Amino acid sequence: MVLVAAQSIDMATSDFDLTFISTSLINLIAISVIALIITRKFFQLVNRLEKKQIKKGSDPTSARIIARVFKTAVIVIIILLFGEHFGMSLSGLMAFGGIGGIAIGMAGKDILSNFFSGIMLYFDRPFNIGDWVSSPDRNIEGTVVEIGWRITKIVTFDHRPLYIPNSLFSSISVENPxxxxxxxxxxxxxxxxxxxxKISAIVDDIRTMLKQDENIDTGQTILVYFDAFADSSLNIMVYCFTKTTVWAEWLDAQQAVYLKIIEIVKSHNADFAYPSQTLYVERNK
Structure with missing residues (x-):
């Protein structure tokens, strides 16, 4: 294919008497065009396979890293073959790559740091695409939509995109709710x-209600205790876990629990306290 393309270009140049164009330049152009076409077609194939795997239910993060590894490998192979075709030995290319790597390392320390941090994110997997993450060290909270080689894109709950350098994740703690x-x-x-x-009976009824609630995980800790004498109220602590982790479903389950607690309190002819003060006025004799 390369020879055919080169011969076609050579014939075209001879027809137009473009003698100033050398054979080496013709070969370079022909090989470059073919390499670009092959690379583009291969990338399109990899992209289709990536989307197909994600639709089948594969982990999006794994599918994307595999696709990027294939793309990077193809680019490296093409560069090596390109250099070898034009007379540069493999050892020479490796030596040039080593020198270039040192130069890039000196000039782009942050870029390399982000790149290798991105690789570690893929292998350590503290979060995946679609996860809700937050950091107590920084004002970061939202849903991960993309993990790149250099940056990670997170969309906050008010739909603001955050572009975070990957190297930052190696120096902060990340929560993955x-x-x-x-x-x-x-x-x-x-x-x-x-x-x-009435406190004792109310506590018992609330505890029983939680154990019978289908939205509450009875395998987890359930605590209902009278635990404090406040300034204007007697406080009961309620502590339990829902089966769901979906925020909207959790809010619905929590609301149902609160409404049942109100019913229990009212059924005992008790009521909720509100901040109040008692004034004692001394009468003059």
Whole structure:
């Protein structure tokens, strides 16, 4: 194919008497064009296979890293074959690559740092595409939409895109709530001091209600205890975990629990406390 293309270009130049164009230049142009065509077709094939694997249910992160490894390998092979065809030995190319690597390392330390950090993200897998992540060290929270060689793209919950250098993830802690097995419900209920004699029964009823709720994971810790004398209320702690980790479903389950707690309190003719003060006025004799 290369020879045919080169001969075609050579014949075309001879027809137009373009004697100033050398055979080496013709070969270079022919090989470059063919290499670009082959590379483009191969990349299109890899992209189609990547999308096909993702549609089948494969992990998007794994599919993308495999695709990028194939693309990088093809580029390296083409460069090596290109150089060898024009008389540069493999050892010479490797030596040139070593010198070039040193120069790039000196000139682009941050670029290399981000590149290798990106590779570590692929292998360590602290998060995948689609995961909800956050960092207590930085103002970072949102959904991972892309993990690149140099940067990771995260979209916040108010739909703002964040482009974070991969090297940053090696120096900060990252939480991955998307890998939670349960979500927690934790709250305090404040009852009036005049309902002190009803606290024990209310606590028992709330605990029973949680154990019977189909949305609550009874295999996890369930705690319902009277735990504090506040300024204007007697506080009951409620602590449990839902089976779902989906935020909207968790909110629905939490709301259902809160409404049932209100019903339990009302059924005992008790009520919730609100901040209040008692004033004692001394009468003058």
């Amino acid at each position: 998307g890998r939670m097995t349960n979500r927690r419900i934790k709250t305090e209920i404040g009852l009036r001091y005049e309902d002190a004699d």
